Amino acid sequence: MIGLLMAAVRESIQTTKSVFSGAFRQSQIESTLFDRLVLYGCVGLTLFFVLFPFYWMVVTSIIPSTELYRLPPAVIPTEFTFDHFREIMDAQVPFYIYFFNSFVVAVISSAMAVGISIFGAYSFARLEYPGRAFMVRGVLLSYMIAGILMVVPIFQIVVWLGLVDTLTSVVLTHFIFTIPLGLYLLGNYFRSIPKEIEEAGLIDGYSRVEVLLRITIPMSVPAIVAVFLYSFLLSWNEYLYASIFLNTQELYTLPIGIEFLQFEFDDVWGEIMAASMLTTIPVVIMFLYLEKYMMAGLSFGSMD
Amino acid sequence: MSNKNTEYGVELRNVTKRFGDLTAVDDIDLAVRDGEFLVLLGPSGCGKTTTLRMIAGLEVPTDGTIEMHGSDVTEKLPQKRDLSMVFQNYALYPHKTVEDNLRFPLGKMDITEEEATEKVEYATELLGIEDLLDKKPGQLSGGQRQRVALGRTIVREPNLFLMDEPLSNLDAKLRVNTRSELKDLQQQLGTTTVYVTHDQEEAMSIADRIVIMDDGQIQQIGTPQEVYKNPANEFVASFLGEPGMNFVQTAASSNGSVHAQITEPVDLEVSVEGDVPHSKVGVRPQDVWVGPGNSPGAPRDNGYVEISKMRLETIDPLGHSYELRLERGDHSIIALSDDVPGQVGDEVDVAFNRSSIHVFGENTEALSVKP
Numbered sequence: 234m235i236g237l238l239m240a241a242v243r244e245s246i247q248t249t250k251s252v253f254s255g256a257f258r259q260s261q262i263e264s265t266l267f268d269r270l271v272l273y274g275c276v277g278l279t280l281f282f283v284l285f286p287f288y289w290m291v292v293t294s295i296i297p298s299t300e301l302y303r304l305p306p307a308v309i310p311t312e313f314t315f316d317h318f319r320e321i322m323d324a325q326v327p328f329y330i331y332f333f334n335s336f337v338v339a340v341i342s343s344a345m346a347v348g349i350s351i352f353g354a355y356s357f358a359r360l361e362y363p364g365r366a367f368m369v370r371g372v373l374l375s376y377m378i379a380g381i382l383m384v385v386p387i388f389q390i391v392v393w394l395g396l397v398d399t400l401t402s403v404v405l406t407h408f409i410f411t412i413p414l415g416l417y418l419l420g421n422y423f424r425s426i427p428k429e430i431e432e433a434g435l436i437d438g439y440s441r442v443e444v445l446l447r448i449t450i451p452m453s454v455p456a457i458v459a460v461f462l463y464s465f466l467l468s469w470n471e472y473l474y475a476s477i478f479l480n481t482q483e484l485y486t487l488p489i490g491i492e493f494l495q496f497e498f499d500d501v502w503g504e505i506m507a508a509s510m511l512t513t514i515p516v517v518i519m520f521l522y523l524e525k526y527m528m529a530g531l532s533f534g535s536m537d
Numbered sequence: 538m539s540n541k542n543t544e545y546g547v548e549l550r551n552v553t554k555r556f557g558d559l560t561a562v563d564d565i566d567l568a569v570r571d572g573e574f575l576v577l578l579g580p581s582g583c584g585k586t587t588t589l590r591m592i593a594g595l596e597v598p599t600d601g602t603i604e605m606h607g608s609d610v611t612e613k614l615p616q617k618r619d620l621s622m623v624f625q626n627y628a629l630y631p632h633k634t635v636e637d638n639l640r641f642p643l644g645k646m647d648i649t650e651e652e653a654t655e656k657v658e659y660a661t662e663l664l665g666i667e668d669l670l671d672k673k674p675g676q677l678s679g680g681q682r683q684r685v686a687l688g689r690t691i692v693r694e695p696n697l698f699l700m701d702e703p704l705s706n707l708d709a710k711l712r713v714n715t716r717s718e719l720k721d722l723q724q725q726l727g728t729t730t731v732y733v734t735h736d737q738e739e740a741m742s743i744a745d746r747i748v749i750m751d752d753g754q755i756q757q758i759g760t761p762q763e764v765y766k767n768p769a770n771e772f773v774a775s776f777l778g779e780p781g782m783n784f785v786q787t788a789a790s791s792n793g794s795v796h797a798q799i800t801e802p803v804d805l806e807v808s809v810e811g812d813v814p815h816s817k818v819g820v821r822p823q824d825v826w827v828g829p830g831n832s833p834g835a836p837r838d839n840g841y842v843e844i845s846k847m848r849l850e851t852i853d854p855l856g857h858s859y860e861l862r863l864e865r866g867d868h869s870i871i872a873l874s875d876d877v878p879g880q881v882g883d884e885v886d887v888a889f890n891r892s893s894i895h896v897f898g899e900n901t902e903a904l905s906v907k908p
Contacts, residue, residue, distance in 0.1 A: 429628035432595050437689070438616045438645030451632045 234348055244525065290382045290513075293316070293506035301502060317507035324497055326482045328508055331490030336515075338400055338486055342407035343464030349408075350415030350460055351453075355445055357416065358423035359431070369420070376413035380473060391478060403486065407471055411464035418463075422456035423449060458526045462519070469516060487512045545604075546571045546697060546729040547592055551602035554587050563753035564601070570746075574723050577733045578740040579750035580776070585733045586701055588750070591639070592731060593699050594618050605696070613847055618871035620697035626707055629674040635685050636670040642693045660692040663722070680711050687719070691726065698723070698730040704739065715745050737777050741765070749773050766800040771901035774819050780860060782819045782895070783870045785844075795896055795906075797889075799845040799868045805889065806842055808898050809904040816904065817897045824890035827861055829879050841888040849883045854881040863887055 264272075292303060294317055296310045321328040356362075383447050387406055396402035426449060434444035450457070472488040479485055485493060491508045495501045547569040554562040562584040571752050577585035577798065590596040591603060594615035602611045610618055612638045621642065629638050639660060643653040661667050664684045674682055683703060690698055691723050703719075704712045720743050734740050740747050742759040749756045749764060749772075757769035768774035773851045778887035787795055788802035793809050805818065826841045827849075847863035854860075861872045863885065870887060878885050895906045 427626060427628060429624040429626055430614075430630060432593075433622070433624060433628040433630070433689075434641075435595070435615045436593060436620065436622045437642035437693075440614075440616065448630055448632075452630075 244521070252523075266306050287513075290506045290509055293502055294510045295507075296408050296503070298500045298503050314359055317387065317503040318511075320498065321494065321504050321508050321511075324494075325486070326490075328490065330483060331485050331487045332511065334400060334490075335487040335512075336486060338407060338475075339465045339468035342404045342468045343411065343461050345408045346403075346411040346464040347457060347461050349412060350419050351445075351450065351457065353412075354416045354419035355423055355449065357420040359428075372413045376417070380410065384473065384477060387474070388477060397477075397478060398480045398484065400484055403471075403475050406465070406474045406478070407468040410471075411460075411467050414463060415460040418460055419453065419456050422453050426452055455527045458523050462527075465519070466516060525532045545569060546573075546606060547731070549588070549592070550602040550604070552588070552591060552598045552603065553572055554584075554591060554596060555599045560753050562591070562598075565750075565753075567748060567755065567758070569729060572727050572729055573745040574720065574730045574732065574743060575746050575748060576740040576744035577748050577750060578659065578737060578744075579735065579756075581735055583750040584753040585735075585748075585750050589699055589701055589731060589733045592697075593620060593622050596782045618628045618697075619695045620699055621690040621693055621695045622699040623686045623690050623701065623703040625702040627674075627682045627706075629689070629702075630684060631674050631684055633673070634670065635672055635674070635677070635688075636667065638674070638685055639670075639688050639692050642689060646693065656692050656694070660688045663691070663725075664688050677706075679706055679713070683707060683742075687722075691722070691728075694726075694728075698728050698732075700730065700732040702734055703732075705734070705736070710860045712739070719743065722731075736779055737779070741777075741861065746840045749776065751776070765900050767903070768819075768895065769903055771817065771897045771903075773820070774895055774897070774903070778821055779810065780822050780873070782821050783822070783825065785818045785868070785870075786898075787816045787896075793907075795894075799847070799865055803842070803844050805894055806891060807894055807896070807906050809898075809906060815899045818889075819895035819897060820893060822860070822871045822873040824893035825870060826886075826890065827863065827874050827878045828886045828887040828888070829883070840891050842891050843886060843888045845887055846884050847883055847887050849879055849885050852877055852881060 278298055292308075292310050295306075295313050295315065297312055297316070300307060300310065300312055315416075352480050353514045357365065363446060387409070391402045391406075394402075396405070430448060430452070431444050434448045435441070439447065471486075472492075476489050479489065482493065487508075491505055491512065494504050494508060498504045545568040549565060549567040551564055551566065552562060553560065565584075565588065567588070577588060578882050579585045585626055587596060587805075591598050594610070594613060594617075597612055602609055604610065605618065630641065633641065634892075636657065639657045640653060645658060646653075648656075661670065664687060666681065666684050666688060669677060669681055669685065674685065677685065683706070686703065690700075707715060716739055733744065744761055746758060746760055747764050748758045757764050757773045759767075764773060765777050767881050768782075769779065775784070785797045785799060788798040789796075793811055795805045795809060795816070795818060797805055809816075834879050845865055847865040847868075849861060850864045851862040852859055853862075855873075858873050858875050859877055859894070861874055861878075863872060864871045872887070893908060896906050898904050
């Protein structure tokens with residue numbers, strides 16, 4: 234796990250380095266010191282705004298609560314403790330239960346989204362049938378509707394299906410909300426693959442489904458990974474529906490679990506930040522790991 | 538017997554393909570002989586690629602039937618037609634190595650792993666691409682990709698090769714080399730080949746027979762010599778040859794004799810069946826003689842007939858000869874000449890080679906010429 238993380242970090246540092254050296258190779262000729270200062274200044278400011286909340290999260294999770302309320306606040310902490318982590322793991326419902334629930338929900342719903350999107354998007358991109366244009370637009374339209382508007386109808390459906398207070402209801406809902414973008418992204422990606430490559434497969438003796446599985450999908454790994462990541466993140470962070478459908482504490486997913494911490498602990502910020510840390514880390518690792526697949530396919534060259 | 542043996546490998550009967558309002562291929566009949574190298578030639582949008590795609594099974598004809606060795610394949614899927622195809626952009630599988638690209642078509646054949654390896658080796662040896670096997674298409678040059686695409690086409694040893702402008706993405710020199718190799722390869726394998734191109738030089742050099750298409754219709758089918766020497770109509774005459782054929786209006790005539798008119802009618806001393814009031818005379822630039830204005834006249838003894846005096850407008854050196862543009866009034870004629878008959882602006886004598894005169898009738902059809 235640590236090795237993987239290190240490798241991923243090293244890789245992204247390498248990417249960052251090459252991007253920067255690329256930017257400056259160009260500016261070596263034309264830029265003045267002032268130009269470079271402005272550029273570095275902007276980059277630094279952006280990084281500060283983006284990263285400071287994360288930094289504060291990390292700090293809060295590893296300092297004693299007493300330190301947290303000191304005035305003026307200590308930007309660089311001097312005392313460290315892992316008590317917050319220990320406490321959330323020793324709680325009445327240990328934190329890893331939420332973690333497990335979220336993981337199950339996110340993996341199943343995004344796997345479903347990817348699987349269905351592949352076939353749906355392929356039909357949008359390549360097959361001719363009546364009503365296709367209507368469906369393509371309809372899918373996008375459904376993506377435009379705000380989630381909160383769908384709470385009541387979806388809740389009614391969940392009640393009707395008898396799925397209230399089950400993880401299945403959350404899986405289905407997350408799946409419903411991720412599939413339009415999956416269809417849209419993959420549809421566009423499939424359209425960008427030259428038709429001739431698939432036709433070559435047909436002529437080489439393979440059926441359409443075989444061509445899809447053996448040629449189109451392997452060529453679309455970047456888009457498929459992107460759809461999976463997007464679905465996973467959406468599901469991992471989704472709060473609204475999970476909070477409405479789930480009542481039993483043992484079934485809570487991470488976002489509700491974190492919220493629930495404040496009912497269990499008094500001086501709650503350290504615990505919440507520790508929980509947030511644990512929620513963030515797997516997503517970061519996964520992103521660092523899968524990122525290279527998203528880039529890998531972009532330099533294909535079968536065609537002139 | 539569904540598999541009766543015919544002379545024809547592929548036969549198209551009354552085939553029409555419409556895309557909405559657009560008629561891409563308009564009621565064509567075409568028979569491809571077994572083992573021949575047939576080239577579909579025409580300007581872009583003439584329906585040649587659509588015709589090829591219908592033979593491949595990638596498009597289904599709106600009307601008509603397609604037969605292969607006597608059995609109807611009109612609606613058969615491409616994978617069941619036992620043919621292979623080279624695409625203009627090669628369409629190699631980018632995520633597979635060259636070897637896997639070549640092996641892919643064999644995956645659906647009923648052969649052992651060793652036989653597949655043998656076939657791949659045979660194809661790579663034939664094309665000289667042994668050293669590319671581990672590379673991916675993205676690492677290859679245009680010429681190498683073209684070879685791999687060709688390899689993928691021949692590896693399965695199908696009944697029919699289809700090629701859609703396979704050389705158009707190569708640079709000029711490589712194109713000329715590759716096309717003679719392609720011809721050799723086809724003769725060596727003896728596989729019926731249908732080849733699409735818009736490049737007449739390529740078509741001429743490679744084809745056993747050429748099918749010239751325009752506007753979704755077949756204009757003429759014949760050997761390269763036939764279509765060049767005896768074009769069936771004005772389109773074929775003007776499409777083939779570089780620079781293109783010159784056309785001159787004829788004057789009213791009688792007894793079928795043909796008079797070209799640039800300034801005043803000139804008897805070309807050739808005749809056609811019947812009287813043709815609205816005909817045109819066609820002469821290729823290499824059959825136009827140009828001489829200095831005060832010369833003794835056109836080389837009559839060599840079968841030339843003088844047409845008119847014209848002004849020499851431009852002289853373009855081509856290396857092996859000169860391209861001359863001659864004008865008089867609204868008329869303009871292009872001639873190819875080994876030497877320069879004068880300077881720009883000079884009045885020169887222009888004569889046509891009588892034996893190479895083509896006459897086209899009212900409906901642009903070629904009329905048979907009697908000297």
